Amino acid sequence: MNKKYLQHINPGIDSIRPYEAGKSIEDVMKEYNLKKIVKLASNENSLGPSPKVIEVINNFQNIHLYPDGDGKDLKSKISEVENVSPEQIILGNGSNEVLEIISQTFLSAQSESVFSKHAFVVYKLASKVRGSKFHEVDAKSWGHDLDKFLEHVNEKTRLIFIANPNNPTGTYLSHDDIVNFLKAISNEIIVVIDLAYFEYVKTDDYIRTNEILNEFSNVVITKSFSKIHGLSALRIGYGIGNADLIEIMNRVRQPFNVNAIAQKAAIASLNDVDYLNASVESNSIEREYLYNCLDEMSLKYIPSQGNFICIETPFNGKKIFEELLKKGVIVRPIELYEMPNHIRVTIGKRFENEFFIEKLKQTLKSFK
CATH class of the missing domain: 3.40.640.10 (Type I PLP-dependent aspartate aminotransferase-like (Major domain))
Known part of the structure; x- marks a missing residue:
């Protein structure tokens, strides 16, 4: 089939890829046959809307x-x-x-x-x-x-x-x-x-x-x-x-x-200002919880002013991401940002954060 029209796309478009969003819960459940998924990939408010x-x-x-x-x-x-x-x-x-x-x-x-x-x-x-x-x-x-x-x-x-x-x-x-x-x-x-x-x-x-x-x-x-x-x-x-x-x-x-x-x-x-304030407070508390867990694991991270933490792992971040998927945790690999050994993790509810830390420990242990 003749596709000569593709020669005439605007300059710059040929060098980009479509934006890749974080994996969905449904996709991961189906791919890995899992019943429990914690999504901490896209910096959403884990408490949901007001x-x-x-x-x-x-x-x-x-x-x-x-x-x-x-x-x-x-x-x-x-x-x-x-x-x-x-x-x-x-x-x-x-x-x-x-x-x-x-x-x-x-x-x-x-x-x-x-x-x-x-x-x-x-x-x-x-x-x-x-x-x-x-x-x-x-x-x-x-x-x-x-x-x-x-x-x-x-x-x-x-x-x-x-x-x-x-x-x-x-x-x-x-x-x-x-x-x-x-x-x-x-x-x-x-x-x-x-x-x-x-x-x-x-x-x-x-x-x-x-x-x-x-x-x-x-x-x-x-x-x-x-x-x-x-x-x-x-x-x-x-x-x-x-x-x-x-x-x-x-x-x-x-x-x-x-x-x-x-x-x-x-x-x-x-x-609903009260709800927004409660979301901020929850994020601050859970951010400190994750900091403490990461400190105990001797993992480096970038102190964050957002609802996410950028964690430096001892291994390739994409591989850590893939192993966490198999264990039911969705995070974000960020090699696209020229940070190949980092993963970005949304700050979730306490049970989500605990689940993530548990699976991260298992993943890092399996890499050694």
Whole structure:
């Protein structure tokens, strides 16, 4: 069959692979004939969504009608929570879509982007798809080295991606780190600050978003409902920035990109502050539990400000991942991030964490 049309795909696409999500519970059960599976691979909230979200979903009607294409009610609630105007908000089918919209708006074969090594792979994918040259800057202690970022900024730079905290390493940047960096670059460059895991951060010097948005018009902050809010299956996130910048991005956004159930669920989740706080507290307690277990096992790990821990194993991380699958534990191998001996583990409930540690001990023992 003649497939000459494949010669004409856009530059950059031929060098990428489709994004590989974590293995599903159903797939692992079927493949290994297991009855008990603990999934700690995709940084979901192990507690699930708020009961108020479940109530909203169960009572949802009018599924035959298109959603509000502008998401007015949700933007009004986000506006209240974030202390910004609705005109400063763009909704996305997950914060991933917001990242894609930004890239579609500003990247081309004539422009360049900058991001860190060991950072969220979508930054690289979004750049490649648009044929843009990108600079993947060497990390510093597994995190962003913003001083080195400056060495790669030039007249063609249009986008800079900063993940805070960073996925998959869990490192973070302080407010002053980011402000000093923003002051050092041209206002013509858009800086995307990806805060998908911001709720989990417990440091006094973390980013203060409103101060940054008020001072720098070239910043877009992205946030997600897939992590602490527990709405991963509904695919919803948002971006915040200067109203003029958001208006331009909305020209690129697809109509009805966020479904009606997701919009109502997101509002319900934002309204349940107590549940979100309980999720943060649970994550902090279980993170310390896992730290203690890993210390007892003499395993190195990267201190994390997210709901996951990046663990260095004495062996190949992909092989550890495969052995854990056979024992009913799904984690994330991260050789894609040039970390071949590491695995990333979502912080789960206590019984999930205990099960993981038990199976990890068995796996490491079998490798010796």
